[in-house]
Amino acid sequence: MKIILKGIMTEEDALLAVEHGVDGILVSNHGGRQLGCSPSTIEALPEIAKAVNGRIPILFDGGIRRGSDIFKALALGADFVLIGRPVLYGLGYKGREGVETVMHILERELSRTMALAGVTSISQIRSHSLGVSRANDMGISKL
Secondary structure: OOOEEEEEOOHHHHHHHHHOOOOEEEEOOHHHOOOOOOOOHHHHHHHHHHHHOOOOOEEEOOOOOOHHHHHHHHHOOOOEEOOOHHHHHHHHHHHHHHHHHHHHHHHHHHHHHHHHHOOOOHHHOOHHHOOOEOOOOOOEOOO
């Protein structure tokens, strides 16, 4: 049986998970419901990915609403991205057909984001593909 540990939000917890031999980790704040000031999963992801350094897969959960969100999570170190609410919205709207529609929309948005960022495969998505805010808060320094 494979063990994937959910709720990893710090470098220390990620390192403990690797040390204790889990098969993967899920970066998740369980919807951020515990505290209003909890960090977002996308904020925690880069530190965790750096600590894990490819030793085990990193699954990512939280806030994925568009294909560009998938791109960002992959660029910051996620190996897999979980989709929650959009799928539930599709299910509530039109059952299986609604879920399939949502997945197709996300796939097209991710594909478009990849093209605009100049990457042709998922394996090429890296943090340097993301825009970085300029110090003076005027635009971005690269796309």
